[in-house]
Amino acid sequence: MSPTPPVDLAHHAVDDEEVDPLLIGRRIRQLRTERGMTLEDLATAVDRVPSQLSMIENGRREAKLSLLRAIARALGSGLEALWESEPLDERATLEIGLERAMRGQTFQALGIAPFRIGKTVPTDALKAMLALQSEIDRLRDERAATPEEARRANVALRRLMRTQNNYFPDLEQHARDLLARVDHPGGPLTQRTASDIAAHLGFSLHYVPDLPQTTRSVADLKNGRLYLSRTLTAKGDPRTAVLQALSSRVLGHVEPSSYAEFLRQRVETNYLTGALLIPEEHAVAALQEAKSRRAISIEDLRDAYSVSYETAAHRFCNLATRHLDIPVHFLKVHESGTITKSYENDDVNFPTDRLGSSEGQLCCRRWTSRVVFDVPDKFNPYYQYTDTGNGTYWCTARVEASSEGAHSVSVGVRFDDTKWFIGRDTANRGVSKHSVEVCCRRAPAELEGAWRDNAWPGVRTPRTLLATLPTGSFPGVDTTDVYEFLEAHAPS
Structure with a gap:
């Protein structure tokens, strides 16, 4: 039986996607710890400074093949032990998972800077951080609904509306209660009454020229201020914008966790607004x-x-x-x-x-x-x-x-x-x-025969055709714009 050929790490590094400096670094640390060696001991054995080996163990530096051979000899193992050894222990596996997470988009999007995972960090803390990161990724995927997912949510909502004949007694009751609290006499809702509803809910109205472009209104919940576009006073119906903005507060909406929930909240908001503008009774x-x-x-x-x-x-x-x-x-x-x-x-x-x-x-x-x-x-x-x-x-x-x-x-x-x-x-x-038939879904036979091979339209492709729907709890809203706006307009 011929001897097993030596592992060509350089070849594997090119051809095998599993080669990962972080994984190799953790294998080195695990072997070093099992042999009772300190980082300084290993550094002395391979004639390197401890800080260099620390970066290799943490996956921040990729070691040359010659250095990896020297490390393997110092650890009393073959080079293959760094490449195809037994699975890492639980702690090392958790550390690798968190290291990778810190380099990923989720941590970057949350503004969390990478940090050193020291020995004093409890294993349970590593598990908790990875669980939170996994849940955040799940929610991001859920909120980044594809057009197909959005259509499914919309179909489900339409079926609910059809089941109830598009009539929602609880929303009608909300409208009655709110109108009674502002002593609305019935009939058309005036703009003054809309302002009274805002005041009853603890909001003052502010019409501004610089409302964030991705919003129809912005509510400052801390200071009880509702911001709307100044153009509403010149066009459109100011009452509708005010009532739509306030309806979410009346209904106790919380930040939506899915596109389906966002869609349902929007329907409820529009329904309640209509019930206030055109009272049921x-x-x-x-x-x-x-x-x-x-x-x-x-x-x-x-x-x-x-x-x-x-x-x-x-x-x-x-x-x-x-x-x-x-x-x-x-x-x-x-x-x-x-x-x-x-x-x-x-x-x-x-x-x-x-x-x-x-x-x-x-x-x-x-x-x-x-x-x-x-x-x-x-x-x-x-x-x-x-x-x-x-x-x-x-x-x-x-x-x-x-x-x-x-x-x-x-x-x-x-x-x-x-x-x-x-x-x-x-x-x-x-x-x-x-x-039940083709009807107008195809051009008349005479026209199609004359032009099918002689027409080439330039398609105005919808910009969202290949993209997912806007992400975030409130799809398409630029939260940075909203927060900067609130900071600029907040009372001193």
């Missing part, structure tokens, strides 16, 4: 009276409470099934044709991906939400009946401008429930077989 009475006259109108709800059409549409969907016994659907569609929000409990078939999410899908070109963009009359609401593979639906829709382009907002019902609405006499009709 007052609005339900008005809607029931309108139903008795067969004259329900989203526009009338919007005008009665001085809110946006989208807010009125959302609020109608909260109350319609619970109080009017009318199943409904809601769509918000970008001018590009992409669905950005959806809800239904009337069995309408929206286009969905394999996860069941309609957000991000293209809305059928023949559906009311797309047709309304081409209607020249932007003053009056647009109504349309649409025959689908799942029955006939009637929708009312409007186009609203936003910072991200124009969006259509539409509310619809089954054909049998159209009798309760203004606009039921419209002559506008469409046919959408999107849910």
Whole structure:
């Protein structure tokens, strides 16, 4: 039997990914300790200073092959003992794990500078630090949701909304209690009442020109100050921004630990804001009276409470099934044709991906939400009946401008429930077989035949297509900007 050839460490260092100066250093330390040698003893044996060997043992310096051979001889072992020896003891394994963690992104992101792991550091402390680092990594991975994970969370939330007919009694009760505390008489909520709610919750309002770009508001919980953009007083609805900012405090939200929790908190915040702007008791009475006259109108709800059409549409969907016994659907569609929000409990078939999410899908070109963009009359609401593979639906829709382009907002019902609405006499009709046929998902055969081989579009690729969603407890928010802003504006 031929002798075992010597281990070529230089070859392994190039070809084997397991070569790690930190691992070799800990093996040297373990062998030295087992033989009862001090660092000074080993340094003398190999004619080096102790500090140099200390750096090798700590993995901070990579030793040359000649020095490793000398160390192995001094320890009375072969070179292979430094390379393929038995597993390290528990302490050495923990130290290596913590050393690697300190060089990783988690410690750097937390601003924790690497430190020396001395003999006096308890083994239990090493275990605790590694456990904390592992949990932080898990949370970072959970929060860095991929678009697929975000869609799954959104689908789960939409299913919950459908189960409850988009009506949440606890949130309605929160709104009633809060309005009672500020002696709101009912009806539309004034801007002064919104300020009274802020004061009741211990906040003063401050409109500033330098609100961090990634935020809509910033609450200083320590000093009871709520900062909003000064542009709100010139455009938009100041009440909505104030109430959305305060709703999280009313609901006792804590820092979200996942994208699903963040999404749920956002839905709850928007729901409570709508319930404050359009109080349930007052609005339900008005809607029931309108139903008795067969004259329900989203526009009338919007005008009665001085809110946006989208807010009125959302609020109608909260109350319609619970109080009017009318199943409904809601769509918000970008001018590009992409669905950005959806809800239904009337069995309408929206286009969905394999996860069941309609957000991000293209809305059928023949559906009311797309047709309304081409209607020249932007003053009056647009109504349309649409025959689908799942029955006939009637929708009312409007186009609203936003910072991200124009969006259509539409509310619809089954054909049998159209009798309760203004606009039921419209002559506008469409046919959408999107849910059961190719419909508009492919170009007409004549056009495709003429242009398929002669067209090459330059795609405007969404910037998030290959990226994960923004990370952090509050996705996309630059916390440094927020903290610097609060520091600059905090009362002296």
